Amino acid sequence: MxxxxxxxxxTTPAAAEVIEAVSRGLAEEIGNPSSLHYFGQRAKRRLEEAREEVAGLIGAEAKEIIFLSGGTEANNLAIKGVAEANAKQGRHLVTSAVEHHAVLHSFAALEKRGFEVTRLPVDEYGRASVEALEPVLRPGTVLVSVMLANNEVGTLQPVAEMAALCRERGVLFHTDAVQAVGKVPVDVEKLGVDLLSLSGHKFYGPRGVGALYVRKGVPYLPQMHGGHQERNRRAGTEDLPGIVGMGVAARLARQxxxxxxxxxxxxxxxxxxxxxxxxxxxxxxxxxxxxxxxxxxxxxxxxxxxxxxxxxxxxxxxxxxxxxxxxxxxxxxxxxxxxxxxxxxxxxxxxxxxxxxxxxxxxxxxxxxxxxxxxxxxxxxxxxxxxxxxxxxxxxx
Ligand SMILES: Cc1ncc(COP(=O)(O)O)c(C=O)c1O
Missing domain, CATH: 3.90.1150.10 (Aspartate Aminotransferase, domain 1)
Incomplete structure (x- = not known):
């Protein structure tokens, strides 16, 4: 049949070029990117090339990209990391009612730790509005997280307008762009967001690898503790073959x-x-x-x-x-x-x-x-x- x-x-089937890159990465890149010898340094170069590709796909700078295990981890890091780092400035957070569970459950976990969460309603098409966001922002609001595209119905949110309002009010803005990347143009500058999540397997890359964009200077606390990988922002030996595969997927998506x-x-x-x-x-x-x-x-x-x-x-x-x-x-x-x-x-x-x-x-x-x-x-x-x-x-x- x-x-x-x-x-x-x-999830998407990995592109032929991605499968080839992952297999080669697994077979040939035997070094750990943190090692100082030839193999380690070569792996490090592959890692940085992939970072450039992923950054290029979303209009970011390479150093603003943190590699991690996927969209779920990116959302957890963005939301919990920003809430914890900014808790002294305020404990009010805003999201929408139609987010992925990785976002909804991260906010629910923060509520249990004493944060207050406002969930914006949506219209019959699943769209939240700037008009609904404006009155809920207040001096103690530290983060707004609204997805770029909904995974179930596909509705695109007015993220650029919301992010502009948040910037005016000094509130950080995160968007879960996991479903949008590779399907519609995504540019962090045009959107004006501070943090953005993406996941390799949604745009013909490998599963289990993703990235979080964090604009330069945005304060957040790492959620994974251990080694100094990813400039101390996400501990753990990088999944080099997966990351190389995501780099290739990013290049294909751009083309x-x-x-x-x-x-x-x-x-x-x-x-x-x-x-x-x-x-x-x-x-x-x-x-x-x-x-x-x-x-x-x-x-x-x-x-x-x-x-x-x-x-x-x-x-x-x-x-x-x-x-x-x-x-x-x-x-x-x-x-x-x-x-x-x-x-x-x-x-x-x-x-x-x-x-x-x-x-x-x-x-x-x-x-x-x-x-x-x-x-x-x-x-x-x-x-x-x-x-x-x-x-x-x-x-x-
Ligand atoms: C909108 C959205 N965010 C986050 C995720 C989670 O991504 P991952 O599967 O890479 O953890 C998904 C996956 O379905 C998604 O659709």
Missing amino acids: DRIYLDHNA HLPEWAAHTQRLRELLQTGIEERMVDVKIFGHPQYRLPNTLCAAFGGTEGESLLMNLDLKGVAVSTGSACSSGAIEPSHVLQAMRVPAEYLRAALRFSLGKDNTEEQIARVLELLGDIIPRVRSLAPGHREASGVRPQAPGK
């Missing part, structure tokens, strides 16, 4: 981003239009305009997302029900809840997240399968509203 992978927001974005957006539109034309009782989530080009989150009334996911998987199509990290949990998505999605659609959402190697033929196949699976799943659901669930097609459509 030819399988179709439409779960790129969960191909416009082409990848246009390709995935075209396929996403085919998928969305196909669904809207063929199905009844469908809700599309996420902002119509401010949205990642590759992401489509749709709820099919009268179904359970899990059941659709399993049925699609049996036919070789991989999708997700909202965030991969919360799949398996019984709780409906906190993102859809924050968007006030009506109860009957909360568990009926599927996330299709497309990638550079998906094709038009694959989208046609997925539409065909949905047209078969959805009415079947609906007809089995107790109290289903639509026996067929498929619009009669005009001949030739």
